Amino acid sequence: MPRLIEHFLQPGDVAFGGRQLRLRTVLGSCVALVFWHPQRLLGGMCHYMLPRRRRQDVGSLNGRYAADALALLFNFMVRAQVPPEQFSVSVFGGGDMFPGVRRSDGLSIGQRNVNAAIGLIEANGLVCEVYHVGGQGYRSLVFDVGTGRVQLKHADGTLNPFESPRSNAR
Numbered sequence: 001m002p003r004l005i006e007h008f009l010q011p012g013d014v015a016f017g018g019r020q021l022r023l024r025t026v027l028g029s030c031v032a033l034v035f036w037h038p039q040r041l042l043g044g045m046c047h048y049m050l051p052r053r054r055r056q057d058v059g060s061l062n063g064r065y066a067a068d069a070l071a072l073l074f075n076f077m078v079r080a081q082v083p084p085e086q087f088s089v090s091v092f093g094g095g096d097m098f099p100g101v102r103r104s105d106g107l108s109i110g111q112r113n114v115n116a117a118i119g120l121i122e123a124n125g126l127v128c129e130v131y132h133v134g135g136q137g138y139r140s141l142v143f144d145v146g147t148g149r150v151q152l153k154h155a156d157g158t159l160n161p162f163e164s165p166r167s168n169a170r
């Protein structure tokens with residue numbers, strides 16, 4: 001039996017791999033996009049901090065930004081020769097870590113990050129099966145690529161194990 005490889009994602013990190021991979025992260029206002037392929041037992045996660053780059057911020061892809069993080073995940077999928085639309089998609093995070101602090105548009109950074117995720121999912125023709133977003137406080141997330149199981153602990157004390165509806169479609 002292959003040894004389980006655990007990887008903790010910091011803000012801006014992107015990881016992708018096979019059945020032996022377990023991904024962990026902690027989210028506040030950041031968002032994690034989780035992709036899982038139930039037949040190939042492949043999956044990945046990104047942990048982004050900001051909805052978009054500033055205009056003067058140009059250069060190579062940077063996982064701190066929503067569109068760049070998703071593009072980095074797509075690059076892994078291309079190398080694995082599996083189209084992104086074959087993956088189950090979940091979105092987590094976007095908590096309001098600083099209630100009362102808003103930009104001129106009235107939205108918290110967490111909500112702006114969630115809106116970016118929703119926009120990217122729709123723009124790329126993907127379907128999100130699980131959203132656990134918003135609210136207040138942090139989330140601790142564990143994703144086992146081999147099973148598709150996502151375990152979430154939210155700051156409000158709830159422990160919510162999620163499994164994709166496709167997890168039995170092996």
